[in-house]
Amino acid sequence: MMVAHFVLSVLIVAAIVSGSEFSDTRDAKVEKILKKLNKPALKSIKSPDGDIIDCVHMNNHPIYDHPFFKNYTIQMKPSSYPKVRPNPSERKVSWSPYVQTPKEFSLAQMWVMAGPFSEVNSVEAGWQVYQDRYGDDNPRYFIFWTADGYHSGCYNLDCPGFVPVSQNFALGAAVSNVSTLNGQQYHIPTTIWKDPHTGNWWLKFNDHEFVGYWPSILFNHLKDGATEIQWGGEIINFKDGSLHTTTRMGSGHFAEEGYQKASYFKNLEIIDEHDIHNKPKEGYSYMTQESCYNIRSGYAKIWGVYFYYGGPGRNQNLRHPSHNHPLRGHKAQVEDEIICSGCDLDLIGAYFKCTKSECDYFLHKSCFDLPREIRHKSHPDHPLILLYSPQNNHFPYTCDACGEYGSGFTYNCSICQYDVHVGCVSMPETMKHDEHVHPLALIYKAPCPTDHIFTCDVCNETMPHNLWLYYCQKCDYGAHLHSCVAEEEEKPEKGGRGRGRGRGGEGGSSGNGVNRGRSSANSELAAMLKAQREMEQMQIALHLEMQRAKIDKKSRKHMLKMI
Numbered sequence: 313m314m315v316a317h318f319v320l321s322v323l324i325v326a327a328i329v330s331g332s333e334f335s336d337t338r339d340a341k342v343e344k345i346l347k348k349l350n351k352p353a354l355k356s357i358k359s360p361d362g363d364i365i366d367c368v369h370m371n372n373h374p375i376y377d378h379p380f381f382k383n384y385t386i387q388m389k390p391s392s393y394p395k396v397r398p399n400p401s402e403r404k405v406s407w408s409p410y411v412q413t414p415k416e417f418s419l420a421q422m423w424v425m426a427g428p429f430s431e432v433n434s435v436e437a438g439w440q441v442y443q444d445r446y447g448d449d450n451p452r453y454f455i456f457w458t459a460d461g462y463h464s465g466c467y468n469l470d471c472p473g474f475v476p477v478s479q480n481f482a483l484g485a486a487v488s489n490v491s492t493l494n495g496q497q498y499h500i501p502t503t504i505w506k507d508p509h510t511g512n513w514w515l516k517f518n519d520h521e522f523v524g525y526w527p528s529i530l531f532n533h534l535k536d537g538a539t540e541i542q543w544g545g546e547i548i549n550f551k552d553g554s555l556h557t558t559t560r561m562g563s564g565h566f567a568e569e570g571y572q573k574a575s576y577f578k579n580l581e582i583i584d585e586h587d588i589h590n591k592p593k594e595g596y597s598y599m600t601q602e603s604c605y606n607i608r609s610g611y612a613k614i615w616g617v618y619f620y621y622g623g624p625g626r627n628q629n630l631r632h633p634s635h636n637h638p639l640r641g642h643k644a645q646v647e648d649e650i651i652c653s654g655c656d657l658d659l660i661g662a663y664f665k666c667t668k669s670e671c672d673y674f675l676h677k678s679c680f681d682l683p684r685e686i687r688h689k690s691h692p693d694h695p696l697i698l699l700y701s702p703q704n705n706h707f708p709y710t711c712d713a714c715g716e717y718g719s720g721f722t723y724n725c726s727i728c729q730y731d732v733h734v735g736c737v738s739m740p741e742t743m744k745h746d747e748h749v750h751p752l753a754l755i756y757k758a759p760c761p762t763d764h765i766f767t768c769d770v771c772n773e774t775m776p777h778n779l780w781l782y783y784c785q786k787c788d789y790g791a792h793l794h795s796c797v798a799e800e801e802e803k804p805e806k807g808g809r810g811r812g813r814g815r816g817g818e819g820g821s822s823g824n825g826v827n828r829g830r831s832s833a834n835s836e837l838a839a840m841l842k843a844q845r846e847m848e849q850m851q852i853a854l855h856l857e858m859q860r861a862k863i864d865k866k867s868r869k870h871m872l873k874m875i
Contacts, residue, residue, distance in 0.1 A: 407451070407490055407491050407562060407563045407564075407575060408441060408449065408450065408451050408490045409441055409451075409559070409560040409561060409562060409563065409564055409622075410449075410558070410559065410560045410564060411441050411442075411443060411449060411547075411559045411560070412557050412558045412559045412625070413550060413557075413559075414443040414444040415444050415548075415550055416547065416548050416549065416550055416557060416559045417440055417441060417442035417443075417444075417445075417547065417548050417559075418440070418441050418545070418546075418547045418559055418560060418561055418562075419438055419439065419440035419441070419442075419454070419545065419546050419547075420438050420439055420544070420545045420546075420562065420575065420577075421436050421437060421438025421439070421440075421454075421456075421543075421544070421545075421546070422436065422437060422438060422502060422504065422541065422542065422543050423435075423436050423540075423541065423542035423543075424436070424504050424513065424534070424538045424541055425534075425538060425539065425540040425541070425542065426531070426533035426534045426536070426537065426538050426539045426540070427461075427532070427533030427534075427539070428461075429461060430461045431460055431461045431532075431533070432458070432461045432462070432533070433458070433459050433531040433532065433533040433534040434456075434457065434458050434462075434534075435455070435456075435457045435504060435513050435515075435526050435534065436455060436456040436457065437453075437454070437455045437456075437502055437504060437515050437517075438453075438454065438500075438502070439451045439452060439453055439454065439487055439500060440452055440454045442454075445467070446484065446486075448486075450486040450487070451486070451487045451490065452484055452485060452486050452487065453481075453483060453484065453485055453487060453500075453517065454467060454468055454483065454484060455467070455468055455474060455483055455515065455523075456468075457473060457474065457526055457530070459530050459531050459532070468483040468484050469483060473526065473527075473530055474524055474525070474526055475512075475524045475525050475526075475527060476523060476524035477522060477523070477524045477525070478521055478522060478523050478524065480521065481517065481521050481523050483523070487500070491563070491572075493563070493565075493572065493573060494572045494573070495572065497571075497572060500517060500518065501517070501518055502515075502516070502517055503515075503516045504516075505583065506528075506534075506537060506538070507525070508585060510528065511528030511535055512525040512526065512527050512528050513525055513526040513528070513534060541582060541592065543577050543580060543619075544577075544598075544607075544621065545561045545562050545575070545605070545621050545622060546561075547559045547560075547561050547605070547625070556601065556604055556625060556626040557625050557626060558624070558625040558626045558627075559625050560622070560623070560624050560625055561575075561604075561605045561621070561622040561623055561625070562574065562575025562605075562621055562622025562623070563575045563622055564622065564623070564624045564625075565622060565623070565624070566605075566606055566622065566623050566624075566631060567606050567607050567608040567619070567620035567621050567622065567623075568606075568608055568620070569620075570620060574620040574621070574622055575620065575621055575622040576618055576619065576620045576621065577618060577619055577621070578615040578616060578617075578618035579615060579616045579617070579618070580592050580616065580617040580618065580619075581616065581617070591611075591616065591617050592617055595609075595617075597609060597619075598685075599684060600683070601681075602632070602633065602684065603630045603631065603632060603680060603681065604623050604624070604625050604626060604627070604630075605621070605622055605623035605625070606621070606622075606623055606631070606633075607619055607620070607621040608620050608621075629667060630664065630680070632664070632675065632680055633700065634653070634654070634675070634700035634721070635653075635666060635673050635675075637666045637667060637668045637671055637673070638666075638667045639664035639665060639666055639667065639673070639675065639680070640664065640665060640667050641662060641663075641664055641677070642662075642663055642664070642665050643661065643662055643663070644659040644660055644661060644662075644663055650663075650674050651674065652674055652675055652676045652679055652720070653673050653674055653675055653679075653720060654675050654676060654679030654680070654682070654720050654721045654734060655676060655679050655720050655721065655733070655734050655735050656718065656719060656720040657676075657735065659674055659676060660676070661676070661677070662676070662677040663675060663676050663677060663680075664677065664680050679721060679734060682698055682721065682734060683698070684697065684698050685697055685698070686698075686723060686737070688723070688732070688737055689756070690712075690713065690732070690737075690756040690780065691725055691728070691730055691732075693728075694725045694727050694728060694730075695725070696723035696724060696725055696730070696732065696737070697723070697724055697725070697726070698721060698722075698723055698724075698734075699721065699722050699723075699724045700721055709722055709724075709731045710731065711731055711732055711733045711736055712730050712731055712732055712778065712779075713732045713733065713736035713737070713739075713756075713779065713780040713793065714733065714736050714779060714780065714792070714793045714794060715776060715779050716733075716794075718731070718733050720733075720734070721734045722734070723737050736780065736793060739754055739780070739793060740754070741753065741754050742754065743782050743796050745770070745782070745791060745796055747769075747770060748769075748784060748787070748789050750784045750786060750787060750789075751784070752782035752783060752784050752789070752790075752791065752796065753782065753783055753784070753785070754780060754781075754782055754783075755780065755781060755782075755783050756780050757777055757778055757779070757780075758775060758776075758777040758778075758779075758781065758790070759783055759785070759788075759790070760777075762777050766781075766790065768781070768790065768791050768792045768795055769789050769790055769791055770791040770792075770795035770796070771791075771792070771795050773792070775790075775792050779792060779793075780792075780793055781793065782796045
């Protein structure tokens, strides 16, 4: 039996949405569904917040609509359950974050998962602000489950699957109390565990309320136990343009602001079949939009394993983990001669500057938005982690893609001592060069035995076998990275600033004999920005492979989790 136990807390005030048109439409939908199922409500109850809760007889339980459960006997209570510590704020919740549009949502939840991403089984529970679904901006209890890698799935009781047994608790109900900034903090103690006798996955809110269970027969992986537990927040962003949504996560405050300001999860535990409370081991943080939402974890005697999380979404002054001060957005002018502290290239287009006048720290928007962890074909065995030069003694380094020195950001594998410039890691997989008729494909070592010499067909310099190059197999034509990127301009313009990122230093000459001036650097950056956008989409797609089908395919999701 594997049990994940957590307590969470969150807040922010949103505009109140009201209107009889939505209420009438919702009531009509409920009535239509009940008539279709031929399961008229025995009675309807109006909750204090105005919700209408329809009650049906247990003989008409929705679970019987599932083909697996025609003659199923409902388990009214678990055969056993873990002993969790009582919480003084039981039955209370966190915050009510602002959500920019009705189609977007903000939530905090736990995931209990098993199986490969493509067919993952997941049961999930938490609270959510989702106006398009519930008709208002109140935080509400919710569950979700999938048995096939999010190709399908279900909220609450939208389809047969979850078996509710509580007569005192309704999924989708509003949470009555919310935390306040610099004030009282309310929690939702939540436990999900596997019944050792039936294999069903039970859900308990607020320490004592058995909400119901997911039958083990629904799953092919979770029936044997969970392999991964996740805690965290999630928002959905429908902004397709350059501006991120202002939808807030948690309280709308960044993690470093701490208690009574930032949202948090605490007492994260995994409880085994012997009812022994274990701290989560070998966990890690995952963030997809750190400039808008972040996370800080720790351990304390009373709080146990905990983490603060959240953020305001799009905001004027942004934080980046590579720098101690807030940054503000700007747009580079043609006459500007400013170097990006991330990629070590000239600034072009949108960038961020430190708000402190005495601090010369600049970042391209693309460098600002780089994912903290990626998978790359050049290094398939391990992930690459983004390192920032001010935070460690790893710099300068030699790029294993182009062979040049680097002092800016690097994607690094500490296990293999492998480093790649952020510009190199974003190189497109194919490229057209003016001096060759066929497209060139990116490969990660010379296409010849190590005792042979491979020469760049553009600059005629010999190339180390372990460096990346663009190559046409049909013609045996190859060129190292910067020969392709610079293309027509190998030397800086007269009077221009020569810049070397390689062994030649700042004088303008790189260690392999290729000079790079402002124009060539700009060409490289333009190519890097385009490729980086593609890479970011690939990274998001990789993570969303395990996310739910309930999201419109055109939307972009940003998640922040403690895993």
